[in-house]
Amino acid sequence: MSYLVDILEAIQDVVKSGIIRELDQQDSQEGNPLILRQLVEETVSITEAVVETVKLNTFTSLKVYLSSLCKVYIERGVVLSEIMNFFDLYEKSIKDAMSIYLQHDLVSLNRYRRELDTLLDKARVFLSDAFFILYEETVLKQFEQLRIINEITAQLTSSLKLNDVLSFIVTHALALFKADCGSILLNDLQDVYSVQIAQGWQAVNSPLAIVMSISSSSGVIIIHQDDVDDSLRKTLRKENLQTIIAIKLSIQERTIGVLVVGFQSVHRMTIMDKRVLETFANQAAIAVNNAQLYGDTDHKLQERIHEVTVLLEQDRALLHSIREGVIAINASGAITLLNNEAKRLLNLYEDPIHSDILDVLPNSRLPIVIQTQQAEYDQEQKMGVSTVITNRVPVIVNGEVIGAIATFRDRQDVKQLAEELVGVRSLLDSMRAQSHEFTNKLHALSGLIQMGQYDKVVELITDIYHNRQECVSFVVKRIKEQSTAGLLLGKISQSKERAILLRLSPRSKLLFLPPRLTNISMVTILGNLISNAMEAVAHLAKERRVIDVHIFQGQKFLTISVKDQGCGIPEKSIKTIFMRGFSTKPGSRGIGLALVKQEVNMCDGKVRVRSVMDQGSQFIVKIPVE
Numbered sequence: 001m002s003y004l005v006d007i008l009e010a011i012q013d014v015v016k017s018g019i020i021r022e023l024d025q026q027d028s029q030e031g032n033p034l035i036l037r038q039l040v041e042e043t044v045s046i047t048e049a050v051v052e053t054v055k056l057n058t059f060t061s062l063k064v065y066l067s068s069l070c071k072v073y074i075e076r077g078v079v080l081s082e083i084m085n086f087f088d089l090y091e092k093s094i095k096d097a098m099s100i101y102l103q104h105d106l107v108s109l110n111r112y113r114r115e116l117d118t119l120l121d122k123a124r125v126f127l128s129d130a131f132f133i134l135y136e137e138t139v140l141k142q143f144e145q146l147r148i149i150n151e152i153t154a155q156l157t158s159s160l161k162l163n164d165v166l167s168f169i170v171t172h173a174l175a176l177f178k179a180d181c182g183s184i185l186l187n188d189l190q191d192v193y194s195v196q197i198a199q200g201w202q203a204v205n206s207p208l209a210i211v212m213s214i215s216s217s218s219g220v221i222i223i224h225q226d227d228v229d230d231s232l233r234k235t236l237r238k239e240n241l242q243t244i245i246a247i248k249l250s251i252q253e254r255t256i257g258v259l260v261v262g263f264q265s266v267h268r269m270t271i272m273d274k275r276v277l278e279t280f281a282n283q284a285a286i287a288v289n290n291a292q293l294y295g296d297t298d299h300k301l302q303e304r305i306h307e308v309t310v311l312l313e314q315d316r317a318l319l320h321s322i323r324e325g326v327i328a329i330n331a332s333g334a335i336t337l338l339n340n341e342a343k344r345l346l347n348l349y350e351d352p353i354h355s356d357i358l359d360v361l362p363n364s365r366l367p368i369v370i371q372t373q374q375a376e377y378d379q380e381q382k383m384g385v386s387t388v389i390t391n392r393v394p395v396i397v398n399g400e401v402i403g404a405i406a407t408f409r410d411r412q413d414v415k416q417l418a419e420e421l422v423g424v425r426s427l428l429d430s431m432r433a434q435s436h437e438f439t440n441k442l443h444a445l446s447g448l449i450q451m452g453q454y455d456k457v458v459e460l461i462t463d464i465y466h467n468r469q470e471c472v473s474f475v476v477k478r479i480k481e482q483s484t485a486g487l488l489l490g491k492i493s494q495s496k497e498r499a500i501l502l503r504l505s506p507r508s509k510l511l512f513l514p515p516r517l518t519n520i521s522m523v524t525i526l527g528n529l530i531s532n533a534m535e536a537v538a539h540l541a542k543e544r545r546v547i548d549v550h551i552f553q554g555q556k557f558l559t560i561s562v563k564d565q566g567c568g569i570p571e572k573s574i575k576t577i578f579m580r581g582f583s584t585k586p587g588s589r590g591i592g593l594a595l596v597k598q599e600v601n602m603c604d605g606k607v608r609v610r611s612v613m614d615q616g617s618q619f620i621v622k623i624p625v626e
Helices: 002-010 012-030 034-040 043-056 060-075 080-101 106-158 162-177 206-214 230-238 271-294 298-321 340-346 366-372 411-450 454-478 482-497 519-537 592-602
Strands: 181-187 193-199 221-224 243-251 254-263 325-330 335-338 376-383 386-397 400-410 501-504 546-553 557-564 606-612 616-624
Touching: 043 060, 043 080, 043 106, 060 080, 060 106, 080 106, 106 162, 106 271, 162 181, 162 193, 162 254, 162 271, 181 206, 193 206, 193 254, 206 221, 206 230, 206 243, 206 254, 243 271, 254 271, 325 340, 325 366, 340 400, 366 386, 366 400, 386 411, 400 411, 454 482, 454 501, 482 501, 482 519, 482 546, 519 546, 519 557, 519 592, 519 616, 592 606, 592 616
Parallel strands: 501 546
Antiparallel strands: 181 193, 181 254, 221 243, 243 254, 325 335, 325 400, 376 386, 386 400, 546 557, 557 616, 606 616
8 A cells, every 4th residue: 555655655746747738638639627726736736635634544644534525515506516627537537547657567557546436436426415515514504594684684675774674684694604703893974983783892993993904995804813003913813713704785876874794713714704794784784774764763754854855945946937938748748847937938918737738838849858768958949939949858657648849048158158168168268278387398398307408498498488488479369259269269279279270361360359359359260260160170281280360350241261181071961061960070969060150140141161072161251350
């Protein structure tokens, strides 16, 4: 037998190499499971167990090893057939290695192979029995875990007393995990923790000291006494604990507390144990959340009712104070809600609640929205002598349409807001471009200073100043109207950032705006035309990324010309480019040119388009000066 021990010890590396070779062959043929490669790492351990069994002539060593192997791999979800497959590979490889080792002693080879067959067959039988026993224990444990979880769920739904529910959870966590102490700590809005439930602790502040040391961690946290700092180690020694396991209680990504359990021995958590602990933590968090939402007394309930009443009154006040009209109907078309602004826009003097919507507003599309279940946004609609911009959406509950709501506002108000928005957006774009340009130059100055190139610093600052002053002087000298000049300077900076050349014609002249043209309208017209031109040339070759702007105030007309060298506009689209919603650019809402056309028409002006495919486009706006 001792000779067999020597043989097994001598061929260990050969056995492992043989298994790996077998796996490589299987991988290339049928895709061997990854778990077998993980089991290869057990080759040394199983051989040591076999050697120990042969040496001592007792099956105990191999039994202990196989029991441990079953336990580990059951926890990982490995099935018995995969372990047996590994045993087959192991047996084949060890026999192949023995054949090479004893190729000149066939008598000994046959005898030792029979002894090995007997030992491995016995190991297979024991492994099967041990696997099913442990599997049954695992299943029973999981059933017990499920039973406790169901009990906690029942307690959670039957009681609004927070401490009773949390105490129930801690008690069952200690029983299920065989822990020695446990606690749930909650934190307030200032992130200050306090002990809510504590069981089995020698000192009431120990859970708090532990939580403060792990408050920045997340997930299931496992702490052993040897892996902590001195302050926490003192706490664990005082409590005679070797292992601490903690998990945070969270609601909507907000930490509201921590569940902690302690063990006086070194404890290892399986994947299933961690999931059960996470379930306990989730149920504790739900209990805390329920207590915060519903309270545990009639007084809390009355406070909530009062709060809801206040909110309803606030909503009612808000509904009637907003400057948008709101009207709602049920599935039958009867009006169920109408605010004061809607009454004003509809010119109503009596309350139309419960009236049919078509009797009050004959051209309403709300009944159609109920039929199609499709929302309609930013639609124009006539209401008496006014034109409104309206949004209509169906109200769907549990997949069933129960009504529809429309909100609307006078188009004149929307137009004014759009003008202001365009002006602000143009200003922001200008400021961002200038800030970006200034930042780049600051970086260059910083680098020169660090290199000690002070002459270059002075030279660069001088160049920046002169270039900027030349640009500002060039624009301001020709464009006296401040809003227009500011827009042009911002667009020039923005175009530089995007490697586009924006040129203002030297013949440009603007002293003041015509009486009908406000500075907001001017910014809307010029800003949209330049922005469209920049988008038209942004992806072209460098020599075509050029935009020419000409603004000239004559005796009869203010002429604005924006010319690009882009891809041009198809002839069939020229008549429709000014329609709201039309756009050739993916993702665009088609508002820019519609606003330009609208502002020009308001000033009794005209806008013309010249475009040649693959050569560019030119927009010319003429607005009467008087």
